[in-house]
Amino acid sequence: MNFSKTQHAYEMIRRQILDGVFRPGDPLRLTHIARELNLSEMPVREALRLLQKDGLVIMNLHRSAEVARLSFRTAWEIEEVRLHLEITACVMAVPEHDAESIRQLRALIEELEKDLDHPVTVARRNRAFHTAVMARTPNAFLREHVEELWDRAWQSSSASFFDLMPERKRLLPVENRRMVDLIEARDSAGLERLLVDRLSAIKVAWARALMSARASEERV
Incomplete structure (x- = not known):
């Protein structure tokens, strides 16, 4: 071969x-x-x-x-695992960031804010931001597994996520900017609290989305 x-x-x-x-x-x-x-x-x-x-x-x-096809529920199960691992990866990356990487993170947020009306564009730019945060994680194995899980659910989650949870689109720049502020302040504990709270909010949003998806399937 x-x-x-x-x-x-x-x-x-x-x-x-x-x-x-x-x-x-x-x-x-x-x-x-x-x-x-x-x-x-x-x-x-x-x-x-x-x-x-x-x-x-x-x-x-x-x-x-x-x-491969994924049900919306399976996509969420993958996303839930990814988000838990992502918290660890982002927190581990905090001491490794410097002025230049923080400048790049803020530029990615500005790019994200340019177009919040197209779900797939939002998903791609949000992923680019989080990938840049985790790029400084010293544990390559962890970083690679987060990316792999993101890939596995990408087709189902990239568009459907923000189609069914439009309120999340407007929150992303606010959350991401707060993340960068905490990284710049070297506040690992604060970042972890923020990401845990974000995960709780996403779980609620996904639960509502699952109900909407199920209702749509029943109407077909």
Whole structure:
């Protein structure tokens, strides 16, 4: 197996899934993808197997593949675990931030505030902010697992989250700015309290969203 070709196919297909080019349930045709990437089928097949391990792809018995589907409830279960781990990662990152990284965090908040009306844009920019906070976490294993969990629920949560919880969009810049203020003050305990309170608020919002999603399904 040519690892570099497999890695290239993996990164390209993964990005297309996370960007919504391939939607949940879409078939992933080996021949078509290989042609698009100018590769043989072997590295593409291996890339799809790696994406299956990531929870982004389902490989069927007859050798076909499709983008994984997640129920809204399963997406929340993944998100809940991610948010708990993210608290630890963000708190651990506090002593590692400096004036330049804090300046970058504030710039990301300004970018987020430019367009709060489009759920997927909001989700992407909010993720960029939190990724930048966690980038200084010294525990790479923890950081990678938070990112992996974010990927696994991304298709279901990136749009649905803010569609069903529009009030959360307006709170993000306020919460994120408070996070940066606490990081700049080196107040790890204060940041942890803020993130725990935020998690409690998100749990309430998700519970309401689950009820809305269930009601919508029943009407169909």
